[in-house]
Amino acid sequence: MIVTCPKCSTRYNLPDAAAKPDAKARCTVCKHVFSLAEVVAPSVGGQTPGHDAASASGSDVSDIIGEVKGYNLDATPPKPEEKKRKRTSLVVALVMLLLVGAGAGAWKFWPRGADKAVDEAAQKLAASEQIKNIALRNVRQYYINNEKLGQVSVIEGRVVNNFTSPRELIKVEASLYDKNGATVVSKTQLCGTTVSLFHLQVLGEQELETALNNKIDILTNNTSIPSAGEVPFMVVFYNPPSTVTEFGVKVVEARTPPEKKQ
Known part of the structure; x- marks a missing residue:
């Protein structure tokens, strides 16, 4: 039996x-x-x-x-359903292991400069939102013969705040281009200061730069600019190359004034 x-x-x-x-x-x-x-x-x-x-x-x-004792046969083989469950568990475990490994590998091999690039892109987007409603008005370019420096190129105009709220510390970038449209020289300048024609003719480079970057004038004219308010700007290039044929100006920075404490 x-x-x-x-x-x-x-x-x-x-x-x-x-x-x-x-x-x-x-x-x-x-x-x-x-x-x-x-x-x-x-x-x-x-x-x-x-x-x-x-x-x-x-x-x-x-x-x-x-x-x-000593007369035993092999135990009844596992049912097919049990084998299937074991195989399924093994497959799930392998898939989870692969996913974890892939995640760890992606983290390890994520480019070191990727985070920096993302941060820079976010900063550029935020900056563009701050300047999108700042307009340029009455922009012109001309040359002056300076008695100390020779010929200087002057670019001047006004910036207009078309936001519904104040802006301040607006900065522009002026550029000179050759006939092919290539940039020859560029320069950034905080708005709010200008000098007279006489000063452009007689002052040296250091004196002109000091006058155009006068902090008192900048804080007076380029702080809490109301909606529709205007601020002047002036950018001076010394001894511009003879290859210059065109010029350009763009707004590159503006800030929202901090809220006043009540």
Whole structure:
């Protein structure tokens, strides 16, 4: 007869005479003791198809328990559903491992300059929002003969605040171009200061720069400019190259005044 352990499914081939009403056996694999009468399965020619059963002898309960030790067959193979669940779990674990590895690799190989580039792009976007409603008015360019410096190129005009709220510390960039449109020289300048024609003719370079960057004039004229308010600007180039044929001006910076504390 074929006996299957009800706990671990290990199977044994025991003599039919061992199946007494009160006979018990102990499994050699899990050590579980069980009643033979409850687990007896019919055998075919003393064998279960597909498995080689071992034999045990004895009729006494103690003999059966003692003889069963060492006569065990392989446990019943896992059900297909269990194998499928194990395979699924393995696949999920591998996918998670690949995702974690990919994330770690992306972090490791993220370009070192990427964060800096993102920050610079954000700053440029914020700056463009601050100047989009600042307009230029009455812009002109002309040359002056300076007694100390020779010929100087002057670009002047006014900036207009077309925002509905105040702006301040507006800065412009003036450029000189050759006939092909290539930039020959550029210069940035805070608005709010100008000098007279006489000063342009007689002052040296250092004196002119000091006058055009006078902090008192800049703070007086280029702070808390109201909506529709205007501010003058002047940019001077010393001894400009003879290849210059064109000029250009653009607003490059403006700020929102801090809120006043009440």
